[in-house]
Amino acid sequence: MTATKTKGRRPAITIARSEHARLSNLADMLAERDPHAAEQLAAELDRAKVVDDARMAPGVMRIGSTAEFQIDEEAPQTAELVFPKDADISRQRISVLTPVGAALLGLSAGQSIEWAARDGRVRRLQVIAVHAGAPDTARAS
Template sequence: MQPRNRRKPAITITETDYDRLSNLAAARTQRSPELAISLAEEIDRARIVSDTAISPSIVRMGSTVTYVADNKDSKTVTLVYPVDANIEDGRISVTTPVGSALIGLKAGQTIDWTAPNGQRHELKVLEVSQTKHPALAE
């Protein structure tokens, strides 16, 4: 099933996530230009709020997210920076297509995203929790 083309949903990210993700996208420009552009486009369309003003229902770095893609089985992952990614442990990098699609969404929102092979997918966030993974502690 191909998702319908629709406008991307409004997203919200914290000032800290915006700064760190902007730096990450800039650092990846030479090595992974498509990835850098995709991530930059996502964060550039976001509403930026202070770290203390963001709702706990919004996906941010370190969030644990349950989502469903293309109306298949749900998956639960923790959104992390590339260095902390480990798919076997359920830690997905924000630099993956799914990771960059998730950032800034809130429970109940749906987004269409395109895989590297050009196939379009639909992703819906079911639940968000803010249990911070130890690898993300500062």
């Protein structure tokens, strides 16, 4: 996820060490099949502050967490962040490999991020709340 620099720096994000390792492997495995998604995820992982799992603060968006968020001026929505094989939009489960999923990764309530969509439009995602879920770092695809 490459955020635009139109309104300043990208927000600080935090990722648990075990989750960072799993997501890095996922990005590497995906590089040839879907380079755009792999690049978005890798960019977020590269800029993340990586902390030991036990030191991960509550309220940080991670795999298995559910976020309430708003994109641009659309109605707020809720979704759980999951690995690609667990994604199911009808159950509000969004893959970390989607632009929205990669944008949510590591953010906390009150943070926002901007990025250029594939159509060139600048999109803005604002996190309203994060609800902890059981982290699911055992599955990486």
